[in-house]
Amino acid sequence: MPFLAFFLLLCCHLLAGYGVLQLFRLRLKTAYTITLSLLLGVALASFLPFLLQLFYIPITGLTVFGSLALTTLLLNIPTAIRTRKEGLATVLRGLRPGPLRVRPYEIPYWMVIGFLIFVSVWRCYYFPVTSRDALSGPEAIAEFAVREHTLINSFFNIDLWSTNNQFKSPFLIALQVIYKMAGFPFGQVWLSIVFICLTVFLYHALTEKLHPVLAATLLLLFTMAPEPYAYTFMILYDYSNMVYFFLGLYFLFRSGSAQPTAQATGSFYFAGLLLGIATYIRSETLILAFLFLPPMLLMQRHARYPFRNILVSDLLFFLPAMIGYLLPVTLYVNHYLPVHYPIGALINPQLQLPGLFRRYADIFTHLLTGRPSLNLWGYFFYLTAILFAAEAIFLRRFDRDARNWLYSIAILYLGLGFIGWLFPVMDLTDSTKRALFKMLPLALFYLANNQLLHRFSVAIARWEQSGPLRRARNAHATHDKPSGSPPPSNRPSAKGRRRK
């Protein structure tokens, strides 16, 4: 029974997310459409029980699943209209995956990454929620919400001095409520959807830049980062926050690299929505999102947009992030919860610059380097540092995309240090450590745009293709010798070709 419910929920996430995606008129590969639809669907689902609570509607199976079904239907009205106009076949054509081309060297990677995914999914399904931060807040609230039909339940009547987890985003609570109501006693399995969708998305996005062998090696190293991997089956905010934050930047940079078209505009606002979701999950993401305003302004100035357009588009871009902050923090925590959380009181009373630099040093020495970093990230950041140094020394220039990702890494490092300095409650060994998950996909995409890896990728692609080409050329030469036609071109494929 829970598996039928899971299947229905999956369909609901897919369709609702697809409806949202269609609003941005993005033309994407099928793999992207499916993974992004599911991720958007999960995010949307996480918002609905919260919305019910804001309107004081009891949280029951009927209201939760009813609102999910209704939202899915409403979001798909434009698609239904399009289907009526253009026919079902036209709409489905956009969703039909291309011919599945499995190259033999991809299989070993799929097996290992598939193994890691399987183990994670099993633990997500089989074990109860374990992290202390979940048990002393969202998980407990969700458990009592299912029994008492409200997110503001008896949990808030007890002594909560030892925790502030009850003030964190409703994202986790809402998803736990939905999946517990669907028959999963520990909820949690939604996290596997997020994990699998991210992995599939990353693989496709990386293979656009690199040869599959290199792309899959990087993805394997990324998936094997010990600490984030543990959070693929241990629910908390940070892994999901990482996913939506990364996707937000991915589409932001994508909008910047495209010509000013409807696609670029769609990507831009879609990035804003994804950063809004990331902010809804972890409120401090709002600060990080605003730190991307300077490069956005530079980009818009460079493209000679009129001032009014810049103002309006940037306001619209940050609107989801503002809503993602204002609804769960300003409105819900301050006006709905029986206990309040004065954020202003959390600000460090001794804001002295040496403390800020100490925090930066601590992040570097305790989290990013040294023995503890191996336990957290494996060799991933070391590899990134080595390839960054190699590119800086040997090539002395960075590709535009690489610069974007490097900028985002720097912003994240500076931003997290600043937030930790401003709010001592964001400690180094737990909160900042988990917030650093976000750096991992940024580093991954820097590596995907590293020119040394790129050259290596092109060399592999050429070498791989030159075998069949040479055979074809020889066959062609033998066959066509009398006519003396020229040999076929030895150009590498578009994928292997170096980007201009």
Next chain:
Amino acid sequence: MRQFLLTVAAFATICLVLNTGYNKEWFRTKPSEYWADFWKEKNDTASADALKKERYGIMYSISLKVKEVVEKRKIADPVILFEPNSYYRDSLHIYPKFRAPEPAVFYYYTGLEGVWTNSRDVTRANYLVRISGKGVVLEEIRSPSQLQQILDRYKKYPPIL
């Protein structure tokens, strides 16, 4: 042929990644161990509660026992006081293997209200979970003076997580 060579290279790269330094240790102790566990767990018919007992350890079992006793004795408004974890650490030397749940987690486990010695509502405590060499006992707190004596006893042990 070249694709075959690339496949061999892919296998070699994977072997290298999985056997390099810390990766090897991690892969052996985490995913491989989890995989071995999976073969034991897949046919397991344990209930959700049994899984929680296994996962949350002894304190979860004790919490359930407390709940059982409270229900058996039909105690009207039970507020359970826990000894500070620093007492387990510095005096009994059983921490962190054994640690008292924080009130929020105890409520999640049992639906009962728990307090620590520095809680705002500690004056409402009417039962104490006491751990000694003889085992775990649930002692009734009969008067405010008895509660004060208990609190004085643990004064030098600040509550820690």
